[in-house]
Amino acid sequence: MNDHSPVPAGWYRDPLGLPQLRWWNGLSWTNRIEEHRPEIQLATPEPIDSRLVGAR
Structure with a gap:
C-alpha cells in the first residue's frame, strides 16, 4: 500500500x-x-461601535 497521496496537477x-x-x-x-502574483490582501472595515450609531 502506498502511504503517499499524489499531488494533483496545478500551478505551484x-x-x-x-x-x-x-x-x-x-x-x-x-x-x-507563469508570473507569480501574490494574493492581494483586501482591507476589512473596522466594525462600527453600536454606541455611536444614532448618537447625537
Whole structure:
C-alpha cells in the first residue's frame, strides 16, 4: 500500500526558488511557467461601535 497521496496537477511555486509558478502535471514538473502574483490582501472595515450609531 502506498502511504503517499499524489499531488494533483496545478500551478505551484517554482521548485527552483524562482519568483514564478510552474505547472505540475501530476507526475512531474513541466516547462510551463507563469508570473507569480501574490494574493492581494483586501482591507476589512473596522466594525462600527453600536454606541455611536444614532448618537447625537
